[in-house]
Amino acid sequence: MDANTAADGLLERLAQGPVICAEGYLFEFERRGYLQSGAFVPEIVLENPQMVAGLHREFVHAGSDVVEAFTYYAHRAKMRIIGKEDLIEPLNREALSIAGTVARETGTLAAGNICNTNAFAPDAKARLEVARMFEEQIGWIVDAGMDFVIAETLLWGEEALMALEAIKRAELTAVVTLAIPRVPEVRDGWSSEDTCARLEQAGADVVGLNCFRGPRTMLPLLARIRERVSCPVAGLPVPFRTTEAEPTFVSLTDPGCDCVPDGRPFPTALEPLSCNRYEIAQFGRDAHELGVDYLGVCCGAAPHMIRSLAEALGRTTPASRYSPDMSRHAYLGTHDQLRKDNQEYVQEL
């Protein structure tokens, strides 16, 4: 651990160096069989709260400085589509309580979370609906006494500004991150850097990008944002090998497989397209060099990636105790207790 103390808030910690925030809870619990792909609603918060607390702890053990309450897609539009609108309040309150407990017990920051509503459109009716959705979730976040709020995966600039307004009305610190599709702009038609500049001007404390894009196609946009704004910048890519031709994980294809439903690896067949831990470490170094100080990994993240990211930034985490050391490997190692014939036999493996 570094010189940070539990008493420091997000901005104090950012003033001292990078802050790591692990995201990607939806994908991880889907993979484990506790959350359904499609609607992607975090019912696990009520059904298996101990597992949510467990993954928070795994991410902190690996180096996350932030425990993000798992309220992603626990908003009214999503609860309605699975016919469980009546559970919205208990689910939000429970997720906030779990995150707060783990953050307090580990000396990390507790973050509330709001996200893309998929209900936004630039008309009065939609704006009103979205404003109400943000307002009710922010109310529960205020009650829970979270350290700051993350508004994430926002596809519309205007919706991002509305999320920010709701957070600022509650006088909380705001991290606002946009999800940028193939065209490097939000749905309003504003460039990612213009949108971030507007957010900064409207009072966002940290602005940047999360989700959709992998390290390779997110970094160039982060560079433009870093040049444009003065506040801390956030970069939380998905850990997949996106390319210029397929810049988002939704657009990725897998030439190595012809049995994926609809021929689209997103969201349940992305494994062969995953970045490895070394690519995540490289992203961390590159982004940090650009001046991006709030770093993490989104959908597809796993603890080993967070550990690599943390170590790339010069940290030693509790999980570093088990970071690879191949010197003691029976066949590939160099330790003097190892059998020489095994080391020679490695050529046959």
Ligand SMILES: [Zn+2]
């Ligand atoms: Zn994501």
